[in-house]
Amino acid sequence: MKFIDISRPLHTGTPNWPGDTTADFSIVLTKAQGASVNVGRLVMSVHTGTHADAPYHYNDAGAKMDEVPPETYIGPARVVDVRSHRTITPALLAAHDFAGTPRVLFKSDYWTNPAVFPPAGWPELAVETPAWLAARGVKLTGFDVPSVDHLTSKDLPIHHALDRAGIVILESLDLSAVTPGAYELIALPLRLRGGDGSPVRAVLRTRD
Secondary structure (H helix, E strand, O other), rough: OEEEOOOOOOOOOOOOOOOOOOOHHHHEEEEOOOOOOOEEEOOOOOOOOOEEOOOHHOOOOOOOOHHHOOHHEEEEEEEOOOOOOOEHHHHHOOOOOOOOOEEEEEEEEEEEEEOOOOOOOOOOOOHHHHHHHOOOOOEEEEOOOOOOOOOOOEEEEEEHHHHHOOOEEOOOOOOOOOOOEEEEEOOOOOOOOOOOOEEEOOEEOOOO
């Protein structure tokens, strides 16, 4: 059994959504300075790095982070290769059987420099794809880019299409070292009361 870490590291200067809170991590107490322990402080948006979007993020009536069942983020998953594709359509996914893998992670390898926020133009789902996935039992989608919608979108059509389909979202995964196929996903968000999202430590475990 093998674990693959698919989380992006959090640190001061972690690339963040333009205009959002800049990530800052520092050690504010140290043993070297006479404290009994080393203590760190982290300031950032909950959408920095690898994170879950709560439905409340894009729907005022949607579930907040602490209301989404934790088991949603644990279980069989399929990594699908969408490299070289700009739009992820049902036709592109038709060859895959999602019956036993209700969590789908899309590997685009679009984000090539992890130190820099990626430019606009990353792959997106076609607006009809969320309903198509839901009809096949999918309840979670994950992406290796910062958003399921394009950088300048204001009406967020794909967020809302996924919401209507009952599918939750993981964003900013790092799938660069992952071979497409079936795995077990473990990507628990924090139990953040009233939260619109949460950072996650996402890993894939190879399935026997």
